[in-house]
Amino acid sequence: MNSNRRNFIKTSALMAASMAIPSTSIMAKKKEKHITRIKSTVPMKLSWTPYDLQLKHVFTISGFSRKTTPVVLTQIEYDGLVGYGEASLPPYLGETQASVIEFLKKVDLSSFSDPTHLDEILHYVDRIAENNTAAKAAIDIALHDLVGKMIGAPWHQIWGLDKNKVPDTTFTIGIDTDEVVREKTREVLGDFNILKIKVGGEHDKRMIEAIRSVTDLPMAVDANQGWKDKHQALDMIHWLKEKGIVMIEQPMPKYDFDSIAWLTERSPLPIFADESLQRLRDIEKMKGVFSGINIKLMKCTGMREAWKMRNLAEALGIKVMIGCMTETSCAISAASQLSAGLDFADLDGALLIANDCFDGATLEDGKIIAKDLPGIGVLPTQDIKFGR
Ligand code: MG
Numbered sequence: 396m397n398s399n400r401r402n403f404i405k406t407s408a409l410m411a412a413s414m415a416i417p418s419t420s421i422m423a424k425k426k427e428k429h430i431t432r433i434k435s436t437v438p439m440k441l442s443w444t445p446y447d448l449q450l451k452h453v454f455t456i457s458g459f460s461r462k463t464t465p466v467v468l469t470q471i472e473y474d475g476l477v478g479y480g481e482a483s484l485p486p487y488l489g490e491t492q493a494s495v496i497e498f499l500k501k502v503d504l505s506s507f508s509d510p511t512h513l514d515e516i517l518h519y520v521d522r523i524a525e526n527n528t529a530a531k532a533a534i535d536i537a538l539h540d541l542v543g544k545m546i547g548a549p550w551h552q553i554w555g556l557d558k559n560k561v562p563d564t565t566f567t568i569g570i571d572t573d574e575v576v577r578e579k580t581r582e583v584l585g586d587f588n589i590l591k592i593k594v595g596g597e598h599d600k601r602m603i604e605a606i607r608s609v610t611d612l613p614m615a616v617d618a619n620q621g622w623k624d625k626h627q628a629l630d631m632i633h634w635l636k637e638k639g640i641v642m643i644e645q646p647m648p649k650y651d652f653d654s655i656a657w658l659t660e661r662s663p664l665p666i667f668a669d670e671s672l673q674r675l676r677d678i679e680k681m682k683g684v685f686s687g688i689n690i691k692l693m694k695c696t697g698m699r700e701a702w703k704m705r706n707l708a709e710a711l712g713i714k715v716m717i718g719c720m721t722e723t724s725c726a727i728s729a730a731s732q733l734s735a736g737l738d739f740a741d742l743d744g745a746l747l748i749a750n751d752c753f754d755g756a757t758l759e760d761g762k763i764i765a766k767d768l769p770g771i772g773v774l775p776t777q778d779i780k781f782g783r
Contacts, residue, residue, distance in 0.1 A: 438505040439541075440472040441534070442781035445492040448483075448721055448748045452579065454569045461486065464721040467495040468752070469533040470781045471541050473510055478541025479753070479773055480729075482533035483693050483720040483744070490529045498523065498530035500783075511542050517699050528673065528696050535697025536729045536771060543770030549732060551765055554702065556735035562716075563761040564740045565591035565615050567747070573605035580609050588761035589641070590614045591741055595621015599631070603638055615739065617644040620670055625654040629661055636663045642739060644689060645669040656684045667716055667739075675704050678711065687714030687738060692730055693722075698771075702733055719744035728755030729771040731763050752777050 448464040469480035482495045501523050507516050520534050543550050551558040566587040568579050580590065592606060595618040606614070616635055622628040628646050635643070642665045647654050649670040659666045665686035672681055672688055674695045681688055688708055690701050701717070708715045716739035717730050727745040734740045742763040745751050755773035756765045766772035 436508075437474065439507065439510055441469065441499065441502055441504055441537070442472075442783050443467050443469045443496065443499050443533070444779060444781050445496070446723075446752065446779075448723065449750045450721060450747055451749050452569070452747070454721070454747070464748075465492045466723065467492050467499070467530070467533055468723070468725065468779060468781070469499065469537045470779075471504070471510070471534075471537040473541055474545075476541055476544045478537040478539070478544065478770060479725050479775070480533040480535070480537030480540065481723055481726040482529035483722040483726055484529055485720050488529070488693070488720075490527065494527065495530040495533065498527045499533070502534060510538060511545065513538060513542060513699055517697070521696060529693040532692045532695075532697035532726070535699055536692065536726060539698045539729065539732075540770035540773070547769050549765060549767070549769055549772050550698065550729075551732045551735060554733065556733070558731075558735060558765045559762075560736060561731070561734040561762050561764065562737055562740045563588040564742045564758070564763045565589045566743045567591045567593065567617075567741070568606065569593050570596045570602065573601060576602055576605050577609050580606050584610055584612075586758060586761065588612065591644075591743075592616050592640075594618050600634065603635070603640075607638060611639065613639055613641045615642045615644060615741070616640050617669070618646045620645055620648045622646050623648070625658050628654075628658055632658070632662050632664055640664060642667060642687075645671065652680070652684050659684060659686055662686075665714060665738075667714070669718065675700050675707065678704060678707050678713065681708075681713055682711050685713070687716060689716045689718040689741070691718045691720065692726055693720050698729055698733065701730075705733060705737070714738040716741060718742075721747050723748070723751050724753040724755035725771070725773050727763065728753070728765060728773045731756035731765040732771060734763070752779060 446466050446468050450462050453460055453462050465484045467482045471478045484490045520531055566583050568576055570593050590612050592614050594616055644667045667687040667689050668681050668685040669689040690704050695701050705715055715737045717734045717737055718741040719730055722744040724745045727742050730742055753773045754776050756763045
């Protein structure tokens with residue numbers, strides 16, 4: 396044995412000895428407890444319940460109006476801990492409470508002995524069936540909540556983010572009459588630092604003027620694919636810039652990449668993709684077409700993939716916003732965990748509903764800030780009856 400090797404062994408032994416000193420300390424007890432927890436022989440138990448969100452206002456975007464949003468709430472129990480999740484199901488996206496429940500019935504978590512193996516478990520869930528992204532998100536969110544509770548930390552902390560350094564959330568004003576949009580804008584003045592206006596109707600300019608008559612706040616504009624001609628769209632964007640609009644979301648039909656790339660190249664405002672992308676695998680196609688992407692947990696199967704998308708987009712020089720559907724504070728709190736440092740946040744989903752059944756991330760000075768609780772940071776505000 397050469398001297399280097401001997402020295403290495405000696406040093407290692409010393410290090411091991413020094414690390415063994417606090418073996419009766421709290422650290423060691425924590426470690427033992429942790430090991431005991433992971434060795435639980437009782438499998439994870441997934442259960443769910445359908446729930447209907449009542450919207451405070453009728454909500455209109457380009458082509459659709461509605462007063463309710465169906466969701467499915469999920470719960471994963473393991474070793475005395477409970478993780479909560481949610482699938483939000485706006486009708487135009489194709490998933491329903493029935494399709495989510497049908498998917499959840501196929502999920503068998505009994506072969507996974509350790510919930511912290513997120514990659515393995517969520518890879519299995521993703522392969523059960525194509526699509527079903529909201530159903531998958533309902534499992535992903537509950538699992539993240541559970542694992543965060545096992546570790547004893549919120550996900551923004553696990554990911555190394557400062558939860559206070561989040562962008563202002565936009566508050567969405569749907570397409571409506573001048574009088575209604577003015578009224579809706581007045582209602583929220585003082586609570587938000589940026590608004591998001593849904594356009595793509597016949598009277599876009601009039602609606603923007605109506606809002607401008609009551610506030611100078613910066614505004615994002617979401618056309619939801621509503622503009623069909625790229626030249627008209629560019630004229631409109633120049634007009635919007637003069638009116639204090641700061642970004643444009645999904646101006647044109649989702650597969651019309653050529654027109655959108657043409658527009659992005661000439662636009663004085665950043666152009667974000669929403670309907671044009673779903674998941675991680677779509678991001679590369681966005682480069683050179685859009686300036687940024689809107690990541691939503693319900694489109695991309697949940698927090699794990701959203702985190703990967705965020706990192707890939709940043710590496711490719713693509714801007715990132717985090718968005719939502721109308722959701723309870725459960726899914727909104729999950730999204731709030733990864734919003735620090737992004738370009739825009741659109742996390743007003745729980746503020747638009749009248750029957751939120753979770754207490755979670757809250758609106759503070761125009762920002763949606765996660766609670767100081769482990770996992771996704773939520774507590775149910777009523778006795779939710781989960782079953783199978
Ligand atoms: Mg959108």
